[in-house]
Amino acid sequence: MTDIPRPQLPYQLVATDLDGTLLRSDETVSERTRAALATATAAGAAHIVVTGRAVPWTRHILDDLGYQGIAVCGQGGQVYHAGERRLLTSVTLDRQVAALALAKVETETGPLFLAASRDGIDGQVLVGPGYRIQEGPLAASSFERPDEVWEAPINKLYLQHPTLGDDELAAIARTVAGDLVGVTMAGPGIVEMLPLGLTKATGLSLAARRLGVTAAQTIAFGDMPNDIPMFGWAGHGVAMANAHPELRAVADEITASNEDDGIAVLLETLFG
Secondary structure: OOOOOOOOOOOOOEEHHHHHHHOOOOOOOOOOHHHHHHHHHHHEEEEEEOOOOHHOOOHHHHHHOOOOOEEEEHOEEEEEEOOOOOOEEEEOEOHHHHHHHHHHHHHHHHEEEEEEEEOOOOOEEEEOOOOOOOOOOOOOOOOOOHHHHHOOOOEEEEEEEEOHHHHHHHHHHHHHOOOEEEEEEOOOOOEEEEEEEHHHHHHHHHHHHHOOOOOOHEEEEEOOHHHHHHHHHOOEEEHHHHHHHHHHOOOOEOOOOOOOOHHHHHHHHHHH
């Protein structure tokens, strides 16, 4: 009896950002998108979440999805095995370098509002005076003394300015401190200071290697400038209709918005 060859998959790996991409504004994943992802994985593709959120702010979403595989969290700094509930890799921000970079930025902008993401699977987000945190299901801890930020290892700093817009603040930070740290804009009010060279592509490439998948076999979905390196690594980058103009400019394709099941729209075409 002759074996019938299985049809070749259009992509072996489906990489999705969370906020503004896989998640709707109410932080849920639609039934249509769940079904499209299930169809893709049943066909033999892997789905991997690639998010700027650190593990503690991602885990409840993975649990809701019944996600058991590898997720890339913390802007590429954390590779997390959801099924085993453990970190496979974790990259921290050098606190002395970060303090120097922050000082250089504040010389240009004046005082900034700060938050920091503690390292670890249960790391807290520390929020300083004036910092406007996004609404969500997980609480953050407040700090009053700036030196509290540096008392334990951190993954990244969050920066806000009382009057400057996100794009302007990120551009200034890159100009004056880009030789010390990475700077990215991950969403409204979310300008991040990261270890130099760290991007979503860093973590995604590590995870893909573990899965035995190449960049050319990967399709990636995103909505913000922090997804640009991931698009540069993946074989095909798809921006949501609601995406930031910088990401739309480098995307291979644009799908519907996160509210209109943009991921499902494309996956249904690719996987049937």
